[in-house]
Each structure stands twice: as structure tokens, then as C-alpha cells.
Amino acid sequence: MLSLIPLLPFAGFLVNATLGRRLPKGVSGGVASLAMLASFAVAAAAVRRLAGLDPGAFAISETFYSWIASGDIAIDLAFRLDTLSAVMVLVITGIGSLIHVYSIAYMHEEPDAAFARYFSYLNLFAAFMLVLVLGSSFPVMFVGWEGVGLCSYLLIGFWFTKKSASDAGRKAFVVNRVGDYAFVLGMLLLLAHVGTLDFQAVARAVAPQAPETGFGALSIVTLLLFIGATGKSAQIPLHTWLPDAMEGPTPVSALIHATTMVTAGVYMIGRNAVLFSHTPDVLVIVAVVGAATALFAGTIGLVQTDIKRVLAYSTVSQLGYMFLAMGVGAFGAGIFHLYTHAFFKALLFLGSGAVIHALGGEQDIRRMGGLRRELPITYWTFVVGALAIAGVPGLAGFFSKDAILFETFARGHVVLWIVGALTSLLTAAYMFRLVFLTFHGTRLRQGSGEAASAAPRDVDAHAHGGGHARDHGGHLHDAPPAMALALLLLALGSVAAGYVGVPHALGGGNRLHSWLEPAFTASTATVADHETADDAADDHGGGHGADATRLELNLMGVSSALALFGIGMAAWFWLGRRDRAAAIAERAGPVYRLLLNKYYVDQIYDAAIVRPLVALSQVGLWRGLDVRLIDGAVNGVGTTVSAAATTLRRIQSGSVRTYAGFVLAGVILVLGYYPVIEPIVRSMASVFAWPMGR
């Protein structure tokens, strides 16, 4: 049953990859979407079965065959659906289905072959992502981990005839390589140290041990795994690929670069909660990196002018939140935020896609404005998404963000809490800056057709180069039905998704938390030794003290106030008089430029790593090693043989008598060896005492 979940999208991939170019768009898009929906149905049925199981054995396992068996190493190709992967599987298939449906409308201008290619990649991605979350051991997870990386590369560079898109795809691939390398090293070290790579077995082996205080082998393992996670999940210092990944089609950004693939790192840490809990030093690193990334990306998001890039930095920032939660040991809160974030970030991306679609490829928010009246569905759903991500009480983001901030504060990480709260303010501010600049005010009308052609660098121009705006004589059209459906359902989710995790302080049951809890503990381990993983449960459990409740309510008040203040700030700057924002930017010139240039990280990497590497490759490896040494050796053999042949061929004179002479000379030499030369050699051998074998 579990195998069907990834196999259905894979079947969709096979259909579209083989027959796609001959199928009409309706069929290839329909096949892909139906495959996802069927996968969602199977996943829902599986989760239903899981929920009905006895809490002691809260998982469904399926082993297909023995994959690697060598000495003591035995790795099965096996899937395991527990409460954590259940959440992931539902998010991937559910939101994935909506994005597939949305894509049918969004990509309709592509030629049939490209359309089918798009959907085959999208289905392949879903299949790999499901393998990633269902795999019961590191190697199976790694198959999915690399597979989604591949699909991400293919989809970022989907419009590969455009240089910036193919560059962005390459960048994503190479940056991920760095993380994946560390991930593999971590995996191997874990194998050497613990002797197994099965998640359950690792947790069982580690659970009885005391947490590692020094920076020992387990800490190195988790640190390497975390470096892998920073690559996949775009955390400092490997975050640079994600904003560039916005070169891909917008639904791809929504599916891969906002909701699913980039959360794989968070999921991986949650999956190995027991292991990570035993290396508190690394958890501190995780928390600090997460908080730093959250703040860092939030500040950049405040000044970017490309609608998708703002959302990309917002994603990086929110992923930082999730890592912050993981780092302070609040695994449940981190996964909760992952889950709510999937709804509202997918919604925001799809909303931005609808805007881009309507404007014929325009992505610069400075050239938008006033779209509120023309695109009402997009506007209202976008506002819901923005309110949710800003953390306005009652919406999904409020509950999950609050859980993270509360857990951070309650565990004594006050500095990290301040960073988190500040980021929450920034989140509200940049999201509503986006809303106000895009949908409010007035649009700079230069004639819509011109607007599209005046921005040749703009990303989706390739897809929507014709521009709807021109077709409709300046009248913009709102999201078509397929897109509107996805937007509305996601808006619904952005409102409602948080209610599975209403904290005790607000009289809720925090059901998601107790649902996830078994996944963060070693199932059959003795209960005594995993306090860290259990802390969350204790804090939130039955004995929820009045003090903690009061604290949580206070913190909620603070973060809600910050969210509202952020929205107010955005309104002050960008709703009414935009010259205020310009004036501030003017006054804080250096800071503004620093943010606009994303802290010059790309430039620093370019100067410190890319250029030296390119120079080394060109001068040292290419012109030196390859051209001189390797080509030299190969060509040298050739010229030597050729020169020798030129000399030696003169022996072939054509005269039969000369040949006969050679034969005679040969006979004389061979026969003469024994009576003449051999006695000489033999006597010399006796002089120098060589051993002569006979």
C-alpha cells in the first residue's frame, strides 16, 4: 500500500515522459494531476489506517527487498509510515495535487512537448519526495534526497534556453552538492560509529547513551547531517541558491522551493530527533544558524523588488524558524510550522503566479499596484496568506510561529527568542509591503504591452511573453478556474490548518503535538533516557503549570502585537505615501544598498570560491594538467610511434633479396647465440654472481 504512494506519481512521470509529446495538454496535465490525487487518496487511506493502530506500534512498515547486504551491513529497501512521515506525505500529496491542478492553467501557453515535460518533471519530483519522507533508513532517504535535487535542477532550468535560468539551475545543483557531500560523510560516519543506518535502529542504539557533552563522533555525525540540511533547506551559508531558483516556473517555486523539498532538511532533523537530542552542542548550532538565517533573510526580503524573490527570502526566513525550533529541541513545533507554512507559502507563491500570469510576465513590484480591483480572488487569497504568515491571531501561522517562539523562550534561549520576535516583525512588514505595493496604490501604466517588453530580463516573460494584458485591451483577467480553485483551497488551509495544534494555553488540545510525539522518541527504548525529546511533551502535557500558561499567553500577546505593528509599519510606508519609504532608504543609504545586494554574499562567494576555482580549473587543471600532461602523454605516444615508423619503414625496400638477407642474418644470429654469445654471458654471470635459472 505504501509503495503505491510514490509509484502513482512515478507512473504519471513515465506516461508523460514517454508519450507526452504526442498527448494533448489536457491529457498530459490530467494524467499528472490524477496521479497526484490518487496518491493523495492512498496516502489518506494509509494515514487513516495508521491513526487506528495501537499507540504502542504507531507505524506501518513495508519491506520490499534486501537492497544492500555486505558483511554486517544490511540495508533493506523499506518504507515506514509513522506520524511524522504521515504529516509530510499528506502535505506533499495534498498541496502537490493543488499545485498540479494550478499548473494546468498556468502553463497552458507552453507547446505540448514542453507542457508534458513540465508535468513529467513535476510527477517525478513528487515520487522522489515521497520516497524521501517514506524511506525507513538513511540510504533510502538519500535516494529521494538526490532525486528531488535532480528534479529541482531540471525545473529551475525548465526554460533552459534562457541563460539566467540554466545558470540558476546549475547553481542550485552545485550548492546542493556541497551539502550532499557532508550528508554522505555524516551517513558513512554514522554507519562506522553505530553500525546501522536504519532510523529506528539508530534511535534505539543512541537512546540509552548519555547526551554527548564534548564534541565527539556523534556530534560530528549530526553536524555533517545538518550541513546537508543547510544545503537542501537553504540555510546560511548555503542559502544562495534558493532566491535564484525563482527562475523556474512559479508553481515549481510553490511546490519545490517553498513547501516540500526545502523542508527536507527540517524533516531529516525531526526524523532523527533522538540522535540530534544526544548532541546538544550541535543543536545549539542548529538553533543559532536557524535564527540567524531567519533574521538575515527577513531583512533582505524587506527591500527586494522582485515579487518572487521577496517570497523566496521569506521562505528562507521561515525555514530558519523551523531550524530554530529544531535546534531548541521543539521538534513538534518545527514540524507544525513546516506544515502550516506549506499552506500559506504555497498560497502566496500561487498568488504571485496569478499576478505574474495576469500581467504577462511582469515580476517587478515597482511596476505593479492597484491590482486589488482587477484581481479580486488573487487579492483576497493573497491577503489571507500574508495575514497567516505574519502571525495574525487566528490564522495558521499564528499558532505554529507562536509554538516556536514560546518553546524557544521557555527553554531559556532569550536571545534567540528576541531574534525570532524581531523576525516576526520583519515578516509582517515585508509581506504587507508586498501586498500594498502589488495590490494597492496605482499602477504605473506605460501601456501594458510596453511594460512586458520593457522588462526583457523578467523571468516568466518567456512563458507569458505575449502578455494577456495586451490581448484583453488593457483589462487584466483574474485567475482562471483551475488557478482560483487552488488559491481558494489553500486560503482555506491557511486559515484552518493551525487548529490541529491549538496550544493548551488557549484551551486547545495541541493534537498535532501528541500525534507527532511517538516519531521523536525511540520506540522500544527505555523511557528513562530521552528527556530532551520528551521535554516538549512535558511542557505541553497534562501538568501544564499556570505560570507556563501565563508566560505563553504573554508571549502570544507580544508576538501578535509585533505582527500588527509590522503590518502598521508597512501601511505607514507603502500604503499611503511611498515617498516615506524612499526617504528612509535615502537616509540609510549604505544599509539599504547592503540589503538590496543581499549582504553581498553572492559576490563574496564569487570572489572567494567561484573565481579561484575557475582560475585553478582553467590554468592549472585544464591548460596544465589536462593539456600538458594528459594530452601530452597521449600525443607523445602517438608521435613516438609515428616517428619510429617513418624510420623503420625504409627497411621495406621491396627487394626480395634484401628480405632473404634479413632471414639469413636472423638465422645466423639465433644459431650463433648458443655457440658464441651464451658462453660469454655465462662466464660473466659467474663473475658477477647473477643467479642464472636453468
Added chain:
Amino acid sequence: MIPLGNYLLVSAVLFGIGTAGVFMRRNLITVLLSIEIMLNAVNLTFVAFGRQIGTVDGQIIVAFVMTVAAAEAAVGLALVVALFRHRESLNPDGFTSLRW
């Protein structure tokens, strides 16, 4: 009985005459004849050794060599005739077109 050494001496002299003929004569037919002399020198050693050891192996080999020599002479002479028709010459040093 004539000792083995005498046979071998005669054989070596014959072989030397044949070799000299191959390298020195300017007529292809004479060269072929010289080769025949070399073959027969070898035949003589075979028979002589066979007789010395007391087996017929040497004589059997000689029968084979004669057969091959007859075939060789037939083919060789045919080639000589063809070459002469082609070039009006039988000087072996003139035929050097099969070269680099």
C-alpha cells in the same frame, strides 16, 4: 659405412652453394634452382640423421619436402613466366615496386 660427418659436410657445402646462388645470381630461374639446391641440402641431412638414428622419420620428411618443392617450383615458375611477360626482364633486383 660413410660416417655422418661426411654427409653433413657435403650438405653444408650444397647449402652454401645454394645460398650464394640466391644472393648472387641475376636470373630468377637460377635463383629458383638455387633454392632447390638448398632444399636438397637439407634433405640430405634429414636422410643422414635418419639413417644414423635408425628410423625412417628422416625419409618421410624428405618425401614431404620433395612434394612441397615440386609445388613451389610449379608456382614459382608460373610467377616467373608471368613476370617475364610483364617486364621483359628476370633480374630480381628490378622488382621492387612492393614497398613503402
